[in-house]
Amino acid sequence: MPDSKEQAAKRRRKEAARRRLKEQRRREVWYLRTTVLIFLAVLLLLIGVEMFMRIREQGQDVQFWTQTQEEEGKASDTEDAMGARETMAAAAGEKETGAIAGTENAGVREGEQTGGSGDEGISHIRSCSDQWNLILVNPWNAIPNDYQVELEYLSNDQAVDVRCYPMLQQMMDDCHGAGLDPVICSSWRSREKQEALLANKKYRLILAGTPVDEAAAEAAKTVALPGTSEHELGLALDIVDSAYMELETEQEDTPVQQWLMENSWKYGFVLRYPSDKSHLTGIIYEPWHYRYVGTEAAKIMYEEDLCLEEYLEKYET
Numbered sequence: 001m002p003d004s005k006e007q008a009a010k011r012r013r014k015e016a017a018r019r020r021l022k023e024q025r026r027r028e029v030w031y032l033r034t035t036v037l038i039f040l041a042v043l044l045l046l047i048g049v050e051m052f053m054r055i056r057e058q059g060q061d062v063q064f065w066t067q068t069q070e071e072e073g074k075a076s077d078t079e080d081a082m083g084a085r086e087t088m089a090a091a092a093g094e095k096e097t098g099a100i101a102g103t104e105n106a107g108v109r110e111g112e113q114t115g116g117s118g119d120e121g122i123s124h125i126r127s128c129s130d131q132w133n134l135i136l137v138n139p140w141n142a143i144p145n146d147y148q149v150e151l152e153y154l155s156n157d158q159a160v161d162v163r164c165y166p167m168l169q170q171m172m173d174d175c176h177g178a179g180l181d182p183v184i185c186s187s188w189r190s191r192e193k194q195e196a197l198l199a200n201k202k203y204r205l206i207l208a209g210t211p212v213d214e215a216a217a218e219a220a221k222t223v224a225l226p227g228t229s230e231h232e233l234g235l236a237l238d239i240v241d242s243a244y245m246e247l248e249t250e251q252e253d254t255p256v257q258q259w260l261m262e263n264s265w266k267y268g269f270v271l272r273y274p275s276d277k278s279h280l281t282g283i284i285y286e287p288w289h290y291r292y293v294g295t296e297a298a299k300i301m302y303e304e305d306l307c308l309e310e311y312l313e314k315y316e317t
């Protein structure tokens with residue numbers, strides 16, 4: 001029957017068309033699903049990479065701080081100690097160093113900020129000399145922002161103001177000549193370095209649980225604010241005895257300190273932060289921190305037992 005033949009052919013065509021449509025839809029769904037899956041996979045990959053990078057960064061931070069803490073041992077976080085640690089490693093290529101503890105600016109800066117007993121009745125002088133070797137830098141006298149220093153690098157990567165270099169070299173030579181072994185563990189520091197020391201301290205305080213909004217003020221109590229550290233001048237040095245490389249009060253008993261305290265003035269260097277002058281210097285006793293002031297001033301300061309603040313007040317105002 002032609003009719004039914006035609007109908008059967010029509011049905012087959014319809015059936016074929018339906019199958020094609022079905023196949024097309026199936027393919028479309030497959031494409032859509034694949035696209036979504038690829039998209040999700042890429043998204044997950046990106047998230048994974050991002051997380052990995054973050055974890056890695058945190059890991060590096062932790063590793064850095066852990067390492068620093070280990071090197072630090074029982075050391076405090078003060079700027080001399082932190083500054084010294086970096087260079088001690090170089091200096092101690094010859095000798096392994098243990099813990100280094102420093103206290104520059106501790107306590108007294110705190111007194112300054114809280115109006116504590118250390119400051120009572122003291123009127124702090126302002127920098128009052130035009131001579132480069134007598135520039136006054138302390139918590140009350142910041143380094144001018146345009147201060148320039150020409151550096152001379154020492155063999156262990158330390159650097160000082162080129163103008164005090166010959167006398168420093170002479171002093172170190174003579175100290176060695178006396179059978180001693182002094183080590184310069186810290187010298188010139190850039191403003192950036194000082195800022196980094198302060199930031200490090202702040203970061204450590206936060207890690208140790210200090211609230212974020214209090215960390216900056218807390219850090220400034222033990223690390224000089226950038227611009228108020230004598231180390232930025234290139235005229236200050238931390239010198240220790242190779243047999244006892246710790247920035248602690250006991251440093252004063254080492255043969256090197258005994259020699260330096262007795263002789264450094266001859267080369268124009270003074271022990272900058274004597275034990276009984278903290279109320280004037282703003283820095284507690286540091287029997288390792290020497291400052292170049294020139295031979296003339298150093299001689300008078302030594303003979304009359306004056307710190308730089310007292311010397312300037314007496315002779316330069």
Ligand SMILES: [Zn+2]
Nearest residue numbers: 080237238289
């Ligand atoms: Zn120092």
